[in-house]
Amino acid sequence: MNTATRVGAFGAGLVVAFGAALGAGRLVGPLDTVAAPAPHTEMSTDGHPADPGGHASEGDQHTDTHQDPGGGTSATPAGLSSTDQGYRLVPGATTLAASKAARVTFQVLGPDGRPVTGFTTAHEKKLHLVVVRRDLSGFQHVHPTMAADGTWSVSLDLGRPGQWRMFADFDPDGDTEGLVLGTDLAVPGDYSPVALPAPARTTTADRYAVQLTGSLDPATAQRLDLAVSDDSGRPVDLEPYLGADGHLVVLREGDLAYAHAHPVHATTVGDSASGATVGFRVEPPGPGRYRAFLDFKVAGTVHTAAFTLDAAGGTP
Template sequence: MNTATRVGAFGAGLAIVFAAALGAGRLVGPFDTATAPAAHADMAGDHGTDDHGSEHGSSTTAVTPVGLSATDRGYRLVPDATTVAPTTNARVTFRILGPDGQPVTHFTTAHEKQLHLIVVRRDLSGFQHVHPTMAADGTWSVTVDLSRPGQWRLLADFDPAGVTPGLVLGTDLAVPGRYAPVALPEPAPTTSVGDFTLRTVGNLSPGRSQPVAFTIARTAGGPLALEPYLGAGGHLVVLREGDLAYAHAHASTDPTPVAGGAAALGFQVEAPGPGRYRMFLDFKVAGAVHTAAFTLDAAGATP
């Protein structure tokens, strides 16, 4: 298939998935995991139930940004160190303290993990989505790449046992050295990662759940089979430039085959406010997880 034909096929696949995601947003309303396990979204502070969220409709209810504070409802994210030497194998350790001041050791599994940790530099480069392990005393640990100096943000997304909705707590780590900020790329509908080319269609609107679709294809052509990742067809983290307000979603549609061997995914995304956002899409092919990044604006003035 030539390039023009492949792009046309991508567009057709995106249109189908975009329409499906839009329909889910308008028609599903509160999500029932017992009847529709493939369609769910978790966005900006709406963490509830053991599947980590509920589907949003198209309302414009104000959304409280999450991930901006290390404390919420008496829970605290406490790193063992706030400065880490630059290295590709930085060991990061932290605890979640409960309202009683003691480390929390019981969590509800959400999307196959008890805690999801996002590690990203404040210029929105160096994104990593990892899953630490917890020791018996409640200390979480993980090895990440902090080789580039600057301010890094840790965002811990978790559900303490018996607590709904769940929480997203954030704190900074300083990596000393010469800081060379990376400019955020301008919005563009296509990007590539590894051997894959991706295209997106959709808009972000503050406080409104909006459909966003992606087509994923092998750059050289040929069939592509997406594998489930974290219990869904794909995982999307959305971070706002500046304050790094956080939102995340899981695919609200199953992977849809597209002509030329590509696959398409749909999401319902609710931006917590106006501004420019960086979207990080995790998808899995042949046992390997890949991350593609897009820049997208939410209507309104920059916060």
């Protein structure tokens, strides 16, 4: 990513402008999902251990976003295309048998048509993969491993038939901005869409309760704060996860426009005072109903909380 982007975005706190930003989404914090236990193999495409543990200094400082001073959102939202800026996301197979441990492979082809092998680490990973069924159920955020030839692979929970969307969120080496490319995977079988839960301000993730404050506005970046407490109502101490106190991926119902936000404030690794609340700035590409997935880490385990939000003034 270029320096300007890095600095600018960081300084201002991340505004994820879905649309305007090309790589609006580009850093996803990894989560290994709710449903998919895929151990996230830290890949080391360059021969180094992916993350020795300290990513605070640099990994956190970039943001994935681009500021969009004009507030415009005329650009195509991230994740809707399998190609952008000459890059192309190519899955190894587009139809997979239903399996809770489906092996999924893909390559990112560069402008020269060859598999890309050089990626800039963002939030401790060279590539973040978000996978969700088109009905917005089954959210998974994992970190595939790349082979020397540029083929990425990962185990996903595709145990339920349906049409799945995978988003590769990455920043190729060079001047290109971060990209989010998307493509569908079909899992044949008896498909029963799951209705999106109604908008709500509280939800649970495993034994934790998560409370949302703020709302989405289709025209401007708005702050969303999420507070996590345990089953006895006590606030918990959020731990840094992939260089941030939390990672938020927001997807629009209907077209799955994608945005990824990181916390408004910088995270200090090992900062026990980071607290139980994490704030994000999110700017949806337009009106609609969205599903927001928050990945957070408590006591060494990553959890995912999901909320349905309307961007149109109709907040719960």
